[in-house]
Amino acid sequence: MAEIVLDQVTKRYPDGALAVQEVNLEIADGEFIILVGPSGCGKSTTLNMIAGLEDITDGELRIGGQRVNEKAPKDRDIAMVFQSYALYPHMTVKENMAFPLRLAKVDNATVEKKVKEAAEILDLSQHLDRKPSNLSGGQRQRVAMGRAIVRSPKAFLMDEPLSNLDAKLRVQMRTSVSRLQKQLGTTTVYVTHDQTEAMTLGDRVVVMRGGVVQQIGAPQFLYEQPANLFVAGFIGSPSMNFVPATLENGALRSVIGDVALTDRVRQLIEGADAPREVILGIRPEHFEDASLVEPAKLSAGGKFTSQVDVLESMGSDKYAYFNLTGEQAASAELQELAADAGSDDVPGDGISLVTRLSSASSAVEGASADIWFDADKVQLFDPSNGRNLTYTER
Amino acid sequence: MAGIGGAETPAKKWGWGVLNTVVVIYALLPVLWIVSLSFKSSKTLADGNFIPREWSLENYQNIFSTSEFTRALINSIGIAIIATAIAVVFGTMAAYAIARLDFPGKNLLVGVSLLIAMFPQVSLVSPLFEIERSLGLFDTWPGLILPYITFALPLAIYTLSAFFREIPWELEKAAKMDGATPGQAFRRVIAPLAAPGVFTTAILVFIFCWNDFLFAISLTSTEQSRTVPVALSFFTGSSQFEDPAGSIAAAAVVITIPIILFVLFFQRRIVAGLTSGAVKG
Ligand SMILES: Nc1ncnc2c1ncn2[C@@H]1O[C@H](COP(=O)(O)OP(=O)(O)O)[C@@H](O)[C@H]1O
Ligand SMILES: [Mg+2]
Numbered sequence: 192m193a194e195i196v197l198d199q200v201t202k203r204y205p206d207g208a209l210a211v212q213e214v215n216l217e218i219a220d221g222e223f224i225i226l227v228g229p230s231g232c233g234k235s236t237t238l239n240m241i242a243g244l245e246d247i248t249d250g251e252l253r254i255g256g257q258r259v260n261e262k263a264p265k266d267r268d269i270a271m272v273f274q275s276y277a278l279y280p281h282m283t284v285k286e287n288m289a290f291p292l293r294l295a296k297v298d299n300a301t302v303e304k305k306v307k308e309a310a311e312i313l314d315l316s317q318h319l320d321r322k323p324s325n326l327s328g329g330q331r332q333r334v335a336m337g338r339a340i341v342r343s344p345k346a347f348l349m350d351e352p353l354s355n356l357d358a359k360l361r362v363q364m365r366t367s368v369s370r371l372q373k374q375l376g377t378t379t380v381y382v383t384h385d386q387t388e389a390m391t392l393g394d395r396v397v398v399m400r401g402g403v404v405q406q407i408g409a410p411q412f413l414y415e416q417p418a419n420l421f422v423a424g425f426i427g428s429p430s431m432n433f434v435p436a437t438l439e440n441g442a443l444r445s446v447i448g449d450v451a452l453t454d455r456v457r458q459l460i461e462g463a464d465a466p467r468e469v470i471l472g473i474r475p476e477h478f479e480d481a482s483l484v485e486p487a488k489l490s491a492g493g494k495f496t497s498q499v500d501v502l503e504s505m506g507s508d509k510y511a512y513f514n515l516t517g518e519q520a521a522s523a524e525l526q527e528l529a530a531d532a533g534s535d536d537v538p539g540d541g542i543s544l545v546t547r548l549s550s551a552s553s554a555v556e557g558a559s560a561d562i563w564f565d566a567d568k569v570q571l572f573d574p575s576n577g578r579n580l581t582y583t584e585r
Numbered sequence: 586m587a588g589i590g591g592a593e594t595p596a597k598k599w600g601w602g603v604l605n606t607v608v609v610i611y612a613l614l615p616v617l618w619i620v621s622l623s624f625k626s627s628k629t630l631a632d633g634n635f636i637p638r639e640w641s642l643e644n645y646q647n648i649f650s651t652s653e654f655t656r657a658l659i660n661s662i663g664i665a666i667i668a669t670a671i672a673v674v675f676g677t678m679a680a681y682a683i684a685r686l687d688f689p690g691k692n693l694l695v696g697v698s699l700l701i702a703m704f705p706q707v708s709l710v711s712p713l714f715e716i717e718r719s720l721g722l723f724d725t726w727p728g729l730i731l732p733y734i735t736f737a738l739p740l741a742i743y744t745l746s747a748f749f750r751e752i753p754w755e756l757e758k759a760a761k762m763d764g765a766t767p768g769q770a771f772r773r774v775i776a777p778l779a780a781p782g783v784f785t786t787a788i789l790v791f792i793f794c795w796n797d798f799l800f801a802i803s804l805t806s807t808e809q810s811r812t813v814p815v816a817l818s819f820f821t822g823s824s825q826f827e828d829p830a831g832s833i834a835a836a837a838v839v840i841t842i843p844i845i846l847f848v849l850f851f852q853r854r855i856v857a858g859l860t861s862g863a864v865k866g
Contacts, residue, residue, distance in 0.1 A: 244758050265764040277759035281777045290773075291763040338763065 193255030193345040193378060194220045195241060200250035202236050202402075210236040212402045213250065218380065223372050225393035226382045228425070229531035233402040234382040238348050241380060243267050254345060265294075270339035274351040276331045278323040278338075285310075285319040288337045295342060309337045312371065329360045336371070346378040353388065365391060386426055390414070398422045400527070416584075420524040420577035423472050423570065429510070429545045430528075433520040436471035436571070443569065445471050446517045446542060448493025450566040456581055460571060463580040470520045470572040475510070477568040478546035480554055481561035492566045500543075502556040511554050511562070513544040524577040616841075622834035630831050644835035648820075654836055656808045657816035662843065664726055664812060665794040668733035672790050673783060675734075676741025681775075683742065684749035685757075695742075702739035710803045717804055724806045732800050737790040744789065748782025749775075784851040791847055795840075813840045 195218040202211040211233040218224050226234045239245040241252060243264035252260055259267055270291070278287050285306055292302045310316045313333040323331055332352065339347055352368070353361045369392050372379050383389055389396050390410045398405040398413065398421070406418040410426075417423035423431050436445035438460075441452050452460075481494055501512040519542055546562055554560040571580040622630065626641040648654040683691060713732060714723070722728035752775060760770035798814040805811045811819075817836050820829040 242762060244761065264761045265766065269762065271759070271762040273755050273759060275753065275755050277753065277755040279756060279759075279774055290760075294764040294769060338759075342764075 194218055196253040198251040200252060201248050202240060203248045210402050214404050218378060221376045221378055223379045223394045225389045225396045227389040227396055228399035230384055232399045234399060235350055238350050238382050242269060242271050242348050268345045270344040270347055272335045272339050272349040272352045274354055276335040278331060278334055280323055283320050283322055284315060284334050287334055288341050291342045305341045309341045313337050328356055349381045351383055386428060398425060416582055417579055418582055419579055420522055420572045424525060424528040429475055431472045431474050432544050433525060434471045434542055435518055435520045436469050438465055438467055438469055446515045448495045450493040453567040455567055459581045459583055465580045466573060470574050472570040472572055473564055475545045475547040477565045479563050480548045480552035481563040483549060483551055484563045492563050494563050496559055496561050499554050499556050499560050502554055508550055509548045509552050511546045511548055515542045517542050522574050522577055619834045619837050623838045627831055630828055644831040647832050648836050654816055657811050657813045660810055661812040664729050665791055668730045668794045669787055669791045672734050672737040672741045673787050676738055676745050679742045680745030680749050683746045698739035698742050706799055714803055724810050726810055728804050729800060733794045737793055741786045741790055744786045745782050748779055752778050788848055788851055795844060
């Protein structure tokens with residue numbers, strides 16, 4: 192049990208690549224923290240520095256109050272679960288899990304007991320004498336977890352531990368990882384590029400981009416108060432809609448309708464020195480079929496009418512997709528997000544919009560629909576640097 | 586399943602069976618012929634029968650009656666084992682470094698070692714002869730062991746580094762995280778996984794040393810260090826008119842036995858696909 196502190200930690204690889212830049216992070220004892228970001232943003236490098244598998248170029252790493260920069264992995268008392276599981280193929284499941292204990296020269300009876308306990312927790316008791324090659328992907332993953340938990344380390348590090356599983360198993364394992372961590376109460380650093388895992392698993396989430404931490408906070412906070420365009424676009428699925436907009440005399444003009452700024456929004460951007468041209472961000476759930484909105488609320492939002500491109504009915508809600516004419520919101524952050532999602536090469540003129548409407552909506556694919564959005568829920572971003580102009584700590 | 590492209594149909598099975606039989610017969614016929622010759626008595630030696638009409642152990646008694654052959658056998662075994670051991674130990678270290686580390690001149694090292702392996706050995710015989718004469722290594726065990734290592738090492742490095750490359754890097758990291766020192770990680774994780782490669786290499790190197798004739802005949806002059814392939818060529822009949830073919834055949838059979846034993850012994854340890862299951866799959 193220990194807290195982990197990263198103090199201005201920087202990593203420069205020998206080839207000159209700056210993989211991680213001045214990361215400051217305080218992980219409390221027992222906390223479950225998620226490092227998330229697109230591939231290549233330095234998540235694994237950060238994790239490997241905590242593990243001791245990569246040298247720290249600059250800054251200090253403290254575990255339990257002690258500087259450990261120079262310590263070998265084996266002296267840090269940290270367990271790691273690898274993306275590839277890295278099970279020892281020549282050992283049985285039991286030997287794999289017992290390996291860290293054997294190295295620590297634990298006596299036989301204790302080894303037996305601990306392996307048995309871990310196997311029970313992870314539902315591996317029937318497989319103890321099998322070799323990894325005879326196990327399914329999910330079982331291998333659990334053996335890797337078992338090897339990490341047997342010796343009750345100070346902390347767990349997990350590098351995309353579920354990304355090799357198929358979708359259904361991943362959901363199952365996600366809940367069991369979460370349950371296991373709560374049960375053991377061990378400090379855990381979990382790396383993923385999957386924002387669903389980030390939202391559901393951790394106490395706090397660290398969003399990284401190009402080796403730089405973008406924002407640290409509870410999942411819900413990141414969702415509601417993203418510090419910049421990158422976090423806004425990365426967290427949430429389906430992701431936030433972005434539309435270019437113009438601020439003029441307390442009004443916001445855009446292709447999804449002109450609205451007067453609400454008092455809340457006006458106060459927030461007053462101190463933020465907002466430019467005239469901004470990017471308007473709004474989440475799919477803040478739209479509604481205009482015919483279902485009470486007249487009193489109707490005036491507190493904007494409205495547009497357009498043809499429904501695609502309609503997906505989920506039973507509980509309907510997702511309506513639109514393609515509005517106009518220039519797409521342009522910024523470096525949005526481009527990078529599109530590249531990471533693999534959608535940068537999808538040809539698309541105009542602004543695509545995802546809206547979540549209630550199931551009572553009468554919107555029909557191919558027909559025109561009146562859509563309303565809540566003016567109080569808009570977030571405004573500065574296109575030049577991606578800063579969230581409506582960001583507030585509370 | 587049957588009938589889908591690439592599946593095994595009875596006709597295909599038969600085809601392969603026949604082909605295999607032909608290949609095996611083609612490869613084994615000369616061997617069987619030698620075995621047959623070795624059991625023939627001197628009178629029936631040249632009768633051309635495949636199955637001896639008179640079985641006799643006369644040839645075997647002949648070769649073991651003098652020290653010429655037994656001494657050569659000891660030389661061969663000793664020299665081959667020592668050369669193999671040294672080549673495999675150094676080859677393992679070099680191959681591990683080549684597979685795992687990035688150091689300046691790595692590609693040059695691999696290139697040069699391959700160059701040595703491709704160098705025509707004949708052209709080295711005379712210089713080696715002169716060098717060994719002046720160093721006093723001529724006609725000694727080290728005089729053969731050294732050139733054998735020179736030529737076996739590139740082979741060992743090349744084969745072993747291919748094996749090391751197959752072992753996932755992450756296993757070593759995992760061992761480190763589990764609390765192993767670099768030495769423990771190598772001994773308990775990497776070495777067991779590299780074992781098939783080490784044994785395969787040992788077999789190849791051993792066979793190379795065991796079968797060498799060129800160096801052995803040029804760098805030895807007496808029984809003291811003469812190996813079996815050379816001793817064989819010195820066999821003569823007890824009289825000028827006697828055909829030594831029987832003795833040569835018997836000796837050839839005898840020297841094949843260690844190789845077969847060696848291969849059988851190590852083959853049990855070569856479990857293909859030992860690394861499967863380490864990573865996802
Ligand atoms: N051994 C290395 N040498 C040089 N550059 C590296 C090395 N490992 C990773 N990098 C670079 O560092 C950056 C971060 O990599 P990584 O931490 O693996 O990203 P992530 O895990 O977030 O996908 C990438 O740009 C990658 O190319
Ligand atoms: Mg990674």
